[in-house]
Amino acid sequence: MTISQRVQAVPPSGIRRFFDIAATMQDVISLSIGEPDFVTPDSIRKAGIASIQRGETKYTSNSGTVELRNALADHLAKRYNVRYDAEKELLVTVGVSEALHCAMLATIDPGDEVIVPEPSFVAYKPSVVFAGGTPVVVETRVKENFQVTGESIERAITPRTKGILIGYPNNPTGAVMTREKLLEVARIAEKHNLLVFSDEIYDRLVYGVEHVCFAALPGMRERTILLGGFSKDYAMTGWRVGYVAANPEISAAIRKVHQYIIMSAPTMGQVAALEGLLHAEADVQEMIRSYDQRRQVIVAGFNQIGLPTFEPRGAFYAFPDIRRAGFSSEEFCERLLKEEHVAIVPVTALGPCGEGFARTCYAASMANIEEALTRIERFVKRQK
Secondary structure (H helix, E strand, O other): OOOOHHHHOOOOOOOHHHHHHHHOOOOOEEOOOOOOOOOOOHHHHHHHHHHHHOOOOOOOOOOOOHHHHHHHHHHHHHHHOOOOOOOOOEEEEOHHHHHHHHHHHHHOOOOOEEEEEEOOOOOHHHHHHHOOOEEEEEEOOHHHOOOOOHHHHHHHOOOOEEEEEEEOOOOOOOOOOOHHHHHHHHHHHHHOOOEEEEEOOOOOOEOOOOOOOHHHOOOOHHHEEEEEEOOOOOOOHHHOOEEEEOOHHHHHHHHHHHHHHOOOOOHHHHHHHHHHHHHOHHHHHHHHHHHHHHHHHHHHHHHHHOOOOOOOOEOOEEOOEOHHHOOOHHHHHHHHHHHHOEEOEEHHHHOHHHOOEEEEEOOOOHHHHHHHHHHHHHHHHHOO
16 A cells, blocks of 8 residues: 555544535635634734845744744743743744644654543644554543543553643633643643643633643643744734744754754744734734634624533634534534535534534634624524
8 A cells, every 4th residue: 555554544634624615605604714814913024024025035043043032932931931941942843733743753652642632623633643653532521611631631541651732722612721720730741751742822812811831830841842833822824933842852852853854934934923922912912802802702692592602711712512403513514504604613523522512713703703693593593
C-alpha cells in the first residue's frame, strides 16, 4: 500500500464537508468556521506592509526574530507571571498548528500514549497519531461544564502514558478551566511525571473569568509545553504566527523539528505580531467586548428556542444541545444547512462524546447571528 498507516488511520476532517456544501449554496449564514470576523487591526496591517516595503522578505532566525521573542517573554511574564528565556525557551512557529505538530514529533515515540480530553479541536488526535503515538480519549460532560477532571485523567493513565494534551479556553465548547480544576491536572501530571501540552490560543478571549496559564501553576513550568499565537486574540489567522514555550531541553528538540520542516515563520507576519503585542491592546479589548455581546445574544437565543446551552466563558463558540429535534448531530446540521442555509458543525467531528450537541461560532456579525437564530428556530419548530 502506498499510503502510510498513520495517514490511513486519520479520517478526513469532518468539518470540511460542511464548508464544501455551504460553498455551493446561496444565502448561507456560516456559524461554522472558527475565525474572527474582524480584519486584522489597522496598526498591525500597516506594520506588516511596512516590513515588506522595507524589503524584509528573507528568512529570520529559525527561532524567530529576537524582537518578537523578547516581547513574548515580557508579555508572558507580565500577564501570567511566568518567565521564559527568549533565546533558549521560545520559538516562533507557523501558527499553533505547527507548534503542536513539532511538539508532538519532538517528544512522542511510537507506542507512547497522550491523553486527550474531548470534545476538542479536530487536529489534536491526528497530531498524536502522526507522531507515532496513541491518543487516549477522556470525555468531558456538560454537567461538569466540559472541564476535564483529575479523576478522569488518572483513570486513563497506563505505563505507556507520556503526556496530557489540553486546550482551554476550549474549542468547541467555550469552556474555561478553573484554577482548582487545573491544579487537579497539575497534581496528576506531577504524580505520574507527565508532560502537559497546553494549547492556550484563546487565552485573551475570556468573559467574566480569569484565564489561568498552565505553565504558571506551581511546579508546572518545567513539564509544560505552552502553545499560543496571534490568530484568534489579534484576528491574525492568515498571518500564520504562533509560538511554543518550554524548558531548554524540550525547546531545543522542538526547534530541531521546526528547522527541518519549516525554517522560519513568515517574516512580515512576525513584524506584524510584534506590533500587535506592543500597540494593539485597545483593539484586543474592543474585540473582546464585541464577542461578549454576541455571546450573550446567541446563548439567550438558543435557550429561548429550546436548545439548552451552558454558558461559554471563553473562545467564541456556543455549544447548544440539539437532541430535542430528534436527529443525530450530523443529520441536524446537514438538514439545517440544506433547509435553512445556516452552517454549524456537528460536534461528532470533534469527538464522539459530543453527540447531541453542535458547535456554533459567534465570531459573526450581530445581524447574522440574529438572522441565524430566526432560521434555526423555524427549523426546530418544524420538527415538533
